[in-house]
Amino acid sequence: MNKVVLLGRLTKDPEVRYSTGEKETAVARYTVAVDRRFKRDGEPTADFIPCVVFGRSAEFAEKYFHQGMRVSISGHIQTGSYTNKDGVKVYTTVVIVEEQEFAESKSESKNTSNPVEESSADDGFMNLTDEYDDELPFH
Structure with a gap:
């Protein structure tokens, strides 16, 4: 292969x-x-x-x-x-x-229309804003 x-x-x-x-x-x-x-x-x-x-x-x-x-x-x-x-x-x-x-992510490529906040730690994860809590299947 x-x-x-x-x-x-x-x-x-x-x-x-x-x-x-x-x-x-x-x-x-x-x-x-x-x-x-x-x-x-x-x-x-x-x-x-x-x-x-x-x-x-x-x-x-x-x-x-x-x-x-x-x-x-x-x-x-x-x-x-x-x-x-x-x-x-x-x-x-x-x-x-x-x-x-x-x-x-868009924030990494420096686009401004991003619904995600940049993470303060460089751990590869992004923090979602509070407006998305109702849409998540877990809390």
Whole structure:
């Protein structure tokens, strides 16, 4: 099974191009910086994973994804190779994105219309405002 799930931050805004031919298709490319779980002295603290997404999902990424934003993606790894202009064979590895979504709250992305108060502790949880007490199935 070839399945990849990544949670990380975009290193820059997605780059979108359109394929040529009978049916024009959007192709977005972006890189996700994924923190390493275990860090050793002298090693990088993140891996930079190149990702490719097609069609409407590519257009969505172009419109809503921005540098520094935390995203969650799933897809599969695709490897390939080509010969560059110097005659050297170059091997490639990318993640072909099948699903992508935001992985941070609106307050983290600095939107103002947020019904959630920011937590004072950086514990990953958000505090709901009192107006939502009646809607919760537990108290």
